[in-house]
Amino acid sequence: MFGKPSRTSRTLQYLALAGYLIFLGFPLVWLLSTAFKPPRELVRLHPTLIPDNPTVQNFVQAFTEQELGRAALNSLQVSLASAVLTVLVAMPASYALARFRSKLGTAALGWVLLSQLFPFVLLIIPIFLVLRQVGLANTHAGLVLIYVVWALPFALWMLQGFVRNIPRELEEAASVDGATRVQVLRRVVFPLLAPGLVATALFSFISAWNEFFFALVLIKTPELATLPVALARFVGIEGTARLGPLAAGSLLATLPSLIFFAFMQRRLSSGSLAGAVKG
């Protein structure tokens, strides 16, 4: 149907792709460069990409002044717990919403969407009061609870889309072959839903990892602070920032997301359904 692309068009495609990759990757490269620059190289009229006198002093400062290591560990705990719990709650709920359509289910989905419209600042004080009442203010558990609740609406929308993409015929065929309902879910639905679950986990992890405002307001004890809150302390009055330590800290903050994504991205491929149902 389509002819073989000419060498010129292929070259142009590669060039466009390379340009796009540079566009995407440049901020990260610049962050890397800034993180290793001494103070005097940060404010040059003609900045260089490669530092003339690279230094790890920014990393030392970032870690010694703000205890970024502990903050990163806190963020990791909170984000992993949020990701796992979000998936655990969203999985059965999204299956029910996708497979058992009813007016109540539709209304629930509508409400879920509507709940995303409330601004943070409107909710934060009631949330804080409720968490304090139940003894979860100033705890990571309270923060995880908020992150799970916050991520759930989007997770539900996303996952129920994945569930709908799994042909009902596969479940029916398994039932005809004698599988029980639980077996159908375990052996047919769950494996096919894996890419969706991975995507949902990624989404929850990254949104918890980057979240700032709830962590700022709900956590009072310095030892429990998360990474975005610790990083904000390198920014001063009217946006003036201590660029070196901030870049060093930010670079470290991007790594877990990248590593997590690198490990999970293979699971995102949804080719497992190919040929499952023959027309």
Added chain:
Amino acid sequence: MLRTRFRRLAAAAAVAVIGLGALTACGAGDDDEATSGPAKLRFLSLAWQKESLQVNKDLVAKWNAEHPDIQVEYVQGDWNSVHDQLLTSFEGGDAPDIVHYEASAIGEFSKQGYLADLSDLVSDDLKGQIDKGIWDTATVDGKVTGVPFLLESQVVIANKKLLDAAGVAVPPADGGWTWDEFQANAQKLTKPGQYGAAWALKSPTNRVLNLALNYDGKFFYGDGGRTEVKVGDAEKEIPKRIHDMLYTAKSASPEALGMSGADTLPGFFGGKYAMLPGSVSLRQQMVEQAPAGFEWVTLPPVKGLSTKQAANPQTLSISEDSKHKKQAAQFLEYFLNPTNMAALAKGDWLVPTGKQANEELVKLTAGKQGWDVAADSAADLTVAPFQQADGYPEWKTKYATPALQQYFANKITLDQLATQLVDGGKQVLR
């Protein structure tokens, strides 16, 4: 295969649930303050510069070592989000005992009853160290809502080599240029590829209103309990002079208009701009970031009818809900004694409000790196009418900043600017 995956998921779930339980244990119980034992105070500090941070932490550690019965927990906040953080803390009934912020912002919290009146809590000695005009900036409806301790003033940082090359002499610390002299010297320092000055006016309102006091420009006028914005000749003087430098004399760089103070540094260090009108705290970047061999000098505030500027000091307040107000006040007395206040000011490159602290700091630094100029500039800092106006933050954000940005971008005339500022005042002021 499927069974293995299911087991893995179940294991992950179990880990998450156990982890959550463990996490709960991590922070639980923090709200329950013991009724016996030392008084525990939470101190939310906004120190962020390396040296300042160290001084704050050291002072708190020293206090804790010397006062086992009053223990202070140092909590670092950040300037960008402190307002929301405090608002939610006050509303939620879980505010820090001691709060670091700035005079123009704490009035709102005071009016809502969140801050203790310090009139009877701090000693006469501390009161006497600070000028009445500075105390006025932190006094709301007769209530002293915070102890002002660090001041920021507008000075001019200049490239010494470029001044020498143009034959421009550095004025003494106590005798700065008039605006006419400043503009004339900026003209002398302007040549191809080099501007006499760079006005960083990304957020122009505070700066213009501060400097307007040079010509007695008040902007906010009270009239029988009602406040209104007026823009007469006095208010127009500073915007007009800056505009003239940008578009008539062309002695100020138009590209710096969208920048904040620190953004102009690469151009300054690169010799593109000879002078940077800016805060005294810019000196820190000079020390840390100027290239080797770069000579810089701090020039005193520019003079109109006076060198008056608005004082918006950083403050330390005590929460009304604090169970240990007296102990908190004791800590403030210690934290802000002249020696400690001088150390805090040095760490932030700002001017201490205390007279003795200011003298100690000049002695300590031998007046070098602009400390003599900084110390002198404190004398002309005073409370400005806009700092007392309830609707100022809204007027600033919605009307003044956009209008000033348009004017400095040469998009509207001075009269149009005045009209927009006055009309904005009618919308938000009561």
